[in-house]
Each structure stands twice: as C-alpha cells, then as structure tokens.
Amino acid sequence: MQKLAIVWFRRDLRLDDNAALYHALKKHKAVLPLFIFDTNILNQLEDKYDCRVDFIHQQISELNNELAEQGSGIKVYHDTPENTFTKLTQEFDIEAVYTNHDYEPYAKERDERISKLLNDKGIVFNTYKDQVIFEKDEVLKKDGTPYTVYTPYMKIWREQLNDFFLSSYPTEKYMGNLYPMNSSPILSLELLGFKKTDVNIPSKKAAIDVIENYDKTRDIPSIKGTSRLSVHLRFGTISIRKLARFALQHNQKYVNELIWREFYMMILWHFPHVVKSSFKPGYDAVKWRDDEEQFKRWCEGKTGYPIVDAGMRELNSTGWMHNRVRMIVASFLVKDLLIDWRWGEAYFAQKLLDFELSSNNGGWQWAAGTGCDAAPYFRVFNPYLQTKKFDPDLKYIKKWVPEFEELTYPQPIVDHAFARDRALKAYKIGLNKDETKY
DNA sequence: TGAAATGTTGGGGCG
DNA sequence: ACGCCCCAACATTTC
Numbered sequence: 001m002q003k004l005a006i007v008w009f010r011r012d013l014r015l016d017d018n019a020a021l022y023h024a025l026k027k028h029k030a031v032l033p034l035f036i037f038d039t040n041i042l043n044q045l046e047d048k049y050d051c052r053v054d055f056i057h058q059q060i061s062e063l064n065n066e067l068a069e070q071g072s073g074i075k076v077y078h079d080t081p082e083n084t085f086t087k088l089t090q091e092f093d094i095e096a097v098y099t100n101h102d103y104e105p106y107a108k109e110r111d112e113r114i115s116k117l118l119n120d121k122g123i124v125f126n127t128y129k130d131q132v133i134f135e136k137d138e139v140l141k142k143d144g145t146p147y148t149v150y151t152p153y154m155k156i157w158r159e160q161l162n163d164f165f166l167s168s169y170p171t172e173k174y175m176g177n178l179y180p181m182n183s184s185p186i187l188s189l190e191l192l193g194f195k196k197t198d199v200n201i202p203s204k205k206a207a208i209d210v211i212e213n214y215d216k217t218r219d220i221p222s223i224k225g226t227s228r229l230s231v232h233l234r235f236g237t238i239s240i241r242k243l244a245r246f247a248l249q250h251n252q253k254y255v256n257e258l259i260w261r262e263f264y265m266m267i268l269w270h271f272p273h274v275v276k277s278s279f280k281p282g283y284d285a286v287k288w289r290d291d292e293e294q295f296k297r298w299c300e301g302k303t304g305y306p307i308v309d310a311g312m313r314e315l316n317s318t319g320w321m322h323n324r325v326r327m328i329v330a331s332f333l334v335k336d337l338l339i340d341w342r343w344g345e346a347y348f349a350q351k352l353l354d355f356e357l358s359s360n361n362g363g364w365q366w367a368a369g370t371g372c373d374a375a376p377y378f379r380v381f382n383p384y385l386q387t388k389k390f391d392p393d394l395k396y397i398k399k400w401v402p403e404f405e406e407l408t409y410p411q412p413i414v415d416h417a418f419a420r421d422r423a424l425k426a427y428k429i430g431l432n433k434d435e436t437k438y
Numbered sequence: 439t440g441a442a443a444t445g446t447t448g449g450g451g452c453g
Numbered sequence: 454a455c456g457c458c459c460c461a462a463c464a465t466t467t468c
Contacts, residue, residue, distance in 0.1 A: 219439085323439090324439080327439065331440090366439085375439075375440080376440095376468085377468085378440090378441090378467080378468040379439095379440050379441080379468085380440070380441070380442095380468085381440065381441085382440075382441060382442090385440080385441070386440090417442095420441085420442090420468095424468060427468095428468090
C-alpha cells in the first residue's frame with residue numbers, strides 16, 4: 001500500500017499560508033488533500049438551496065483546480081468523518097493526518113472521536129492553530145482565567161502581538177510533496193443532494209480599498225463601507241495572518257473587529273453553555289413574549305419599520321446584512337417585540353452566508369444584553385433615530401423597501417415608545433430589579 | 439457599537 | 454439698565 005499523509009481541510013479552504021498543509025508538506029513526501037462533506041451536518045439541512053453548501057462546493061472545486069496545476073487534487077467524500085477515515089485507512093498506508101483547529105462544540109467532539117479512531121490504528125493526528133492569531137488560551141488574565149470583557153482582552157491581545165504570530169506559512173515551497181493524482185472534477189452539488197444557488201461571493205480585492213476607510217464608512221449601510229470578508233474568514237478562503245498584517249498597517253478600527261472575532265471564539269470555547277443559554281444566567285429569567293406571528297413578520301421584513309424591514313429583506317435575498325443593520329434588527333426583535341434572542345440567532349444562522357457560531361451568538365447576546373460585556377439591558381435602539389444617523393437620505397431603505405411611503409406598506413407592528421417601556425419592565429422583572437415590590 | 443429624561447447655561451425678548 | 458422668562462443647546466443622569 002502507498003504510504004502517505006493526509007491533510008484534512010475543514011474551514012481553511014486555501015493552499016496559501018495554511019498551517020496544517022505546511023507542516024504536512026514539510027515533513028512528508030506524499031501528502032493527500034482531503035475534504036469531507038460531513039453527512040452529520042448536511043443531513044440536518046432541510047433546504048436544498050443552501051448558499052453555504054454551494055459556496056463550500058465552489059471553493060473545494062477551486063482548490064481541486066489549483067491542486068491539479070501541481071499534478072495533484074483533492075479527495076472528496078460524502079459521508080461521516082468516521083466512515084471516511086475508516087475507508088481511507090483500508091485504502092492507504094497512512095502515516096499521519098494533519099488538520100487545523102476548529103473550536104466549535106461539534107467540531108471539538110468530532111475531532112476527539114477522529115483522533116481516537118486514528119490513534120487506535122497507530123496513526124498520529126496532528127492539529128494546528130490556523131484560523132486565528134491568538135487562540136482560546138493564548139490571551140488570558142494574569143491568574144490564567146479567560147477574559148470576559150472585551151477591552152482588557154483587546155489590550156493584551158495587542159500587547160502580545162509580534163511578527164511571530166503574524167508570519168505566513170510558505171506552503172508554496174513544498175508543493176512538490178503533494179500526492180500525485182490525475183485531475184478529475186469533484187463530486188457534483190447534485191450528488192450531494194443540493195441545488196445550485198445564486199450565492200454572491202464578495203470580492204477579496206474590493207476589501208483592500210474598503211479597509212483603509214473602514215472607521216469612516218462602516219456604519220453607512222447604503223454604501224460598501226465594510227470589508228465583506230466575513231465569509232472568507234469563516235471558511236478560510238483568506239489567511240487571517242495576511243489580513244491582520246494589512247489591517248494593522250491601515251485601520252485600527254478594523255483590527256478591533258478582528259479582535260472581536262477572536263474574543264467571541266475564545267468565549268465559545270471556554271463557555272460553551274452560551275450556545276443554549278445566556279452568558280449571564282440571571283437573564284434566562286426574562287419572560288419573552290415569543291409571538292409567532294410577529295416573529296414571522298420580522299423574518300419577512302414586514303414590521304412596518306423601514307430600517308428593520310430593509311435589513312431583513314437584504315438578508316433574505318442576499319444571505320448578507322450590513323453590520324449596523326444587524327444590530328438594529330436584533331435590538332428590534334429582542335427589545336421591541338420581546339422575542340427570545342435565540343429565535344433571531346437561529347434565523348440568522350439559517351440565512352447568513354457568513355454564519356459563524358461564535359460571532360452570531362456573541363452578537364445576539366450582546367444585543368439582548370445577556371452576554372459577556374454586552375450592551376446593558378436598558379440600551380434600546382430607536383429605529384427612527386438609527387435611520388436618521390446612519391441612513392439619513394433613506395438610500396438603503398429605498399433600495400430594499402421601495403414601497404415604504406405607500407399605503408400598501410404595513411403600519412408599525414408595535415409603537416416603539418410603548419415597546420421600549422414594556423421591554424424595560426420585562427427585563428427588570430426578570431432580573432429581579434422591580435422596585436415596585438418594595 | 440443608545441436614547442430619554444432631567445439638569446444647566448446663556449442669549450435674547452420684553453416689561 | 455435690569456430682572457424675569459423662555460427655550461435652544463449642551464451636559465449629565467437614568468433607564
């Protein structure tokens with residue numbers, strides 16, 4: 001049997017500056033790239049038009065083409081990771097498996113299982129940090145415990161930063177060690193049980209110009225003032241080290257956003273309970289109204305609040321929403337409609353191309369006031385003031401809700417002043433801060 | 439990475 | 454010229 005090492009791609013879908021790929025290529029003479037369309041995950045997806053699956057499929061196909069230029073390719077499976085590795089160990093004499101760290105609860109557990117499966121067969125499972133500059137336990141308080149407040153975390157993150165953490169892995173030097181394969185197309189999307197979507201993949205080149213002015217343009221949803229690199233960071237189609245180097249030279253506000261990303265990943269690792277419940281336990285006592293009809297109207301962008309509806313419609317038709325508007329619609333769902341933040345989180349998870357568990361959860365808990373270092377519960381966005389500040393000429397609203405001034409446009413689903421008052425009361429009661437009881 | 443309520447200040451109208 | 458009131462503009466506090 002052919003001796004080889006495997007590089008298992010997951011959310012690092014690039015050849016350039018890839019830690020696991022670099023270490024494998026440097027040490028082994030025959031390195032086989034692998035991707036698994038994990039049926040544990042795919043079988044849970046009900047909609048067969050899934051922009052994320054489409055995106056991943058396109059990127060794997062692209063990787064396969066790039067590898068073909070090196071006389072190799074990527075081996076693609078549609079199965080569980082367990083079955084895949086069992087089959088691979090029967091087909092090849094595997095010396096080692098290389099992969100990059102993945103910090104989500106499912107991934108953590110999956111990698112433990114695969115590590116054990118491989119170790120039982122005498123195969124080493126080597127894993128590396130790749131998708132962050134500092135991972136889960138590299139930025140800690142002096143007493144060794146994780147930060148739960150962003151600002152001190154950010155300061156230490158910056159203090160600890162040096163060229164060592166920012167330098168790229170020169171994979172291109174060792175491409176000769178790829179396992180030789182005849183080029184062939186990867187499994188089709190249809191064979192995976194999915195359909196082609198009109199997924200819009202943001203340009204990485206366009207981000208370069210945006211980042212330079214990010215601090216000035218980021219809050220205006222009618223212009224392309226944000227980098228739109230989130231999906232590339234999510235699936236590793238861009239290197240965080242290269243991006244951080246660029247950002248550090250051009251825009252500190254943008255660097256802070258990259259640090260927020262790592263902050264939330266670190267939080268998810270250390271406090272996995274946030275997936276199911278509030279970071280601050282007390283907030284689970286807030287009594288949500290959970291009106292299904294109103295939730296549906298929020299989802300569809302029919303609340304009668306133009307800025308909220310514009311955001312939801314942008315999300316529904318493009319799989320993306322401007323960050324400022326994400327905060328506005330989140331505040332509206334949680335505070336004005338008093339609907340459980342998890343409902344909104346789940347809806348975003350289903351719709352966003354750039355969906356990232358840690359950031360999505362962190363963002364929603366922030367908006368709901370339930371998270372670590374979150375907005376205080378009494379901070380309620382006023383949709384009209386937000387519009388005045390960030391979409392004064394209504395350009396964004398007109399793009400997504402052109403009928404907003406017509407009779408066909410719905411009346412506001414709830415009066416904001418009334419809703420604000422109701423939210424403050426509900427939070428107070430939930431948090432036992434109701435002074436009327438004395 | 440709020441907004442509303444409340445407090446303070448100071449210019450101008452006016453008796 | 455003076456005091457009084459009004460109220461915008463800004464600051465602070467509160468939710």
